[in-house]
Amino acid sequence: MLNVLEPRHQKLAGATTLEITDITADVARLDGFDRHEQVWLGRDTARGLTAIVSIHTTVLGPALGGTRIWPHVSFEAGVIDALRLSRGMTFKSAIAGLPLGGGKAVIIADAKKDKTPAMLEAYAEMLNKLQGQYITAEDVGMTLADADFLAERAPNVSGTTKGGSGNPSPFTAQGTFVGLKAALRHRTGSDALSGVRVGVQGLGSVGWSLCEKLHAEGAVLTVSDLDVVRTARAAEKFGATVVSGDAILSADVDIFAPCALGGILSAETIPQLKAGIVAGAANNQLATAEDGMRLVERGILYAPDYVINAGGVINVAAEMAEGGYSVGAVSPRVEKIADTLAAIFQRADREGRTTDAVAETMAREIVEAARK
Numbered sequence: 001m002l003n004v005l006e007p008r009h010q011k012l013a014g015a016t017t018l019e020i021t022d023i024t025a026d027v028a029r030l031d032g033f034d035r036h037e038q039v040w041l042g043r044d045t046a047r048g049l050t051a052i053v054s055i056h057t058t059v060l061g062p063a064l065g066g067t068r069i070w071p072h073v074s075f076e077a078g079v080i081d082a083l084r085l086s087r088g089m090t091f092k093s094a095i096a097g098l099p100l101g102g103g104k105a106v107i108i109a110d111a112k113k114d115k116t117p118a119m120l121e122a123y124a125e126m127l128n129k130l131q132g133q134y135i136t137a138e139d140v141g142m143t144l145a146d147a148d149f150l151a152e153r154a155p156n157v158s159g160t161t162k163g164g165s166g167n168p169s170p171f172t173a174q175g176t177f178v179g180l181k182a183a184l185r186h187r188t189g190s191d192a193l194s195g196v197r198v199g200v201q202g203l204g205s206v207g208w209s210l211c212e213k214l215h216a217e218g219a220v221l222t223v224s225d226l227d228v229v230r231t232a233r234a235a236e237k238f239g240a241t242v243v244s245g246d247a248i249l250s251a252d253v254d255i256f257a258p259c260a261l262g263g264i265l266s267a268e269t270i271p272q273l274k275a276g277i278v279a280g281a282a283n284n285q286l287a288t289a290e291d292g293m294r295l296v297e298r299g300i301l302y303a304p305d306y307v308i309n310a311g312g313v314i315n316v317a318a319e320m321a322e323g324g325y326s327v328g329a330v331s332p333r334v335e336k337i338a339d340t341l342a343a344i345f346q347r348a349d350r351e352g353r354t355t356d357a358v359a360e361t362m363a364r365e366i367v368e369a370a371r372k
């Protein structure tokens with residue numbers, strides 16, 4: 001467990017006002033560390049804040065990535081999450097062709113119980129003190145209203161409703177839809193969806209919108225969600241077959257679209273899949289790096305998550321365009337996700353590598369070229 005970090009964490013436990021510490025050197029030995037430029041710890045016990053801001057790279061531009069509010073079991077688990085997520089943002093933005101680096105913040109707290117105006121105020125103070133090194137946005141546990149609240153108090157808050165790009169989900173769904181079709185085209189030579197059977201796990205903001213698009217083009221849907229109201233609506237609106245729990249994994253479908261949880265593709269779940277393609281919006285779908293190879297061994301084409309789900313960050317990045325945000329500029333860029341995925345699929349075939357390994361190589365090539 002945490003030897004180097006814990007004492008500092010403990011020392012700060014008595015703080016009544018915000019203290020910010022550069023913990024980059026301390027976290028360098030942790031799993032997930034990848035030459036991160038800077039990692040900050042912000043702690044304010046009185047206002048209930050323990051926040052880690054992780055800046056992976058600023059080579060391509062300012063480090064952008066959402067703030068996740070999550071009750072991690074330990075401080076170390078929170079740091080590792082921030083390290084991995086910020087590295088993922090570097091890859092996501094690089095491969096989407098955006099002039100942005102990778103950053104991410106994790107607030108260790110239960111968003112339902114612990115998120116208070118005082119805590120968000122302390123966090124806004126931390127963002128102020130970082131003087132624009134990090135641009136934040138929504139993530140799990142952080143709502144649009146929270147982003148608006150922060151934006152009133154701190155610079156570099158993107159994705160707000162007031163003058164910002166607002167809800168990213170429709171663009172994430174659009175990118176997932178065109179990416180799913182690119183995978184189908186690569187596999188079958190056609191991207192016609194009529195009669196194609198798609199299993200969608202998770203009918204939230206992205207999954208629902210994806211279902212609408214799939215249904216409009218004649219796909220046959222099987223869906224699952226913990227929320228029975230949503231599944232009932234999907235059955236009514238899309239004629240979807242509803243399955244419960246893990247049954248979505250073994251559903252008799254051509255394409256599986258995970259739009260709920262991370263870590264869904266593992267040694268345990270991959271053998272259950274009947275789909276020949278996995279193309280969905282969920283973040284961090286592979287439980288481990290080996291799971292990319294497990295998919296290949298089963299003949300399953302995988303659309304790397306951070307490539308196919310980049311629609312949201314493409315939308316946020318449009319806020320930084322000269323002349324400000326324009327919604328009309330976003331869709332054509334999101335559509336390009338299809339070309340990017342096609343290039344990844346072709347290179348993976350050519351080089352006999354997994355699609356996720358090729359995507360990472362391509363992202364690192366873009367960053368290294370800019371570094372030089």
Ligand SMILES: NC(=O)c1ccc[n+]([C@@H]2O[C@H](COP(=O)([O-])OP(=O)(O)OC[C@H]3O[C@@H](n4cnc5c(N)ncnc54)[C@H](O)[C@@H]3O)[C@@H](O)[C@H]2O)c1
Nearest residue numbers: 168169172202203204205206225226259260281282283312
């Ligand atoms: N919203 C975006 O713009 C965006 C961008 C990039 C990635 N993502 C990722 O896409 C996924 C979906 O995002 P969202 O914004 O639609 O989230 P959301 O919270 O709106 O929806 C998630 C849905 O999944 C359901 N769910 C949770 N656990 C489930 C389970 N075990 N089985 C079936 N359903 C389950 C929930 O009930 C909910 O309806 C997440 O992994 C998110 O990180 C979202």
